[in-house]
Amino acid sequence: MRAKIFGGLVCLAAAACLGLPAIAADDDGDKPKFKTKEVMKEAFKGPLLKKVAGGDASAEDVKKLHAMLVALSKNEPPRGEEESWKELTGALVKAGKAAVDGNDDAAAMLKKASNCKACHSKHKPS
Template sequence: MRKMLVAAAACFCAAALLCLPAGAAEEEEAKKYKTKEVMKEAFKGPLLKKVAGGEASDEDKKKLHDMLVAMSKNEAPKGDAESWKKLTSALVKASKAAVDGDEGAGDMLKKAANCKACHSAHKP
């Protein structure tokens, strides 16, 4: 019985250690893009407009989604964290719909990418 408990504990520790690098890589991926970079490349640049307009390649859609996921994991520059989470979650959901090829994704992106809503509450 004691050997089984020791073996179970060893297996549990091994599994925890194996999962640790994956979590670190995921967190590193989240820090890939800073909010300022996303604003410049996706919102001020043509990326979001191309995806919302249905003119983007699959690679562009994936890049936008990755950028918005990263931005959603960044801290809000100013304002309420719950508001930041709500607004960025809507962007992530819309970009995921675009990646998945949903018909209404363009309209979702246009609605979620409301500059004034975010900037009023979160732009420093």
Template sequence: MVQKSFSLALVAAFASLTVYMPVLAAEESDEPKYTIKQVMKEAFKGPLVKKVVAGDASDEEVKKLHEMMVAMTKNTPKKGDEESWKKLTTALVKAAEAVKEDKEDGVAMLKKASNCKACHSEHK
């Protein structure tokens, strides 16, 4: 009886790991979830950044913006210095995190970091 219970517990633990591990791998993957083009279309040209800055975005939209900014750091632009790209996209991630965590200066950080000309002059 003890051996059967142990076997069932072991099978249950293994089953839960096989379900949970792909989720972890997807979150920590080096592959970007969104392309630069997708982020530009949905976040910057689309309404997402504007909604977040205006305070009209849902928690889900704020989370998506953060995911998009993280994806930007994992993408490689067509041109420009890698160090510059890292600096600019890291600022976007930090700003999106600040908004996501409801920090007082989050929106101001996002406004400053989402300066289109700063990225486009070097990386587009």
């Protein structure tokens, strides 16, 4: 009986150890891949967000936009309260994830979440 329990625990521990690199690869930690200025220039001022929201983007473009929105949410707000920053960027990340998943509401979610004035009035540096 003890041997079976011990064997089961060893298998469980081995499975957990094998899964750790995959989990670590999904989450690059707290360090964002893109700076806020990069996201603003490429995604919002550039064509990326419009292409994805309009349904004209490739799967690669959709994934890149989502990665940029995740990075934006991990960046520090240039000014204003962090709680507001997390709320606004969280909506963007959720909309980006919906686009990656092929959700029919993704375009509307992206258009609503990417309201420039809502974020800039609270967080854009002077």
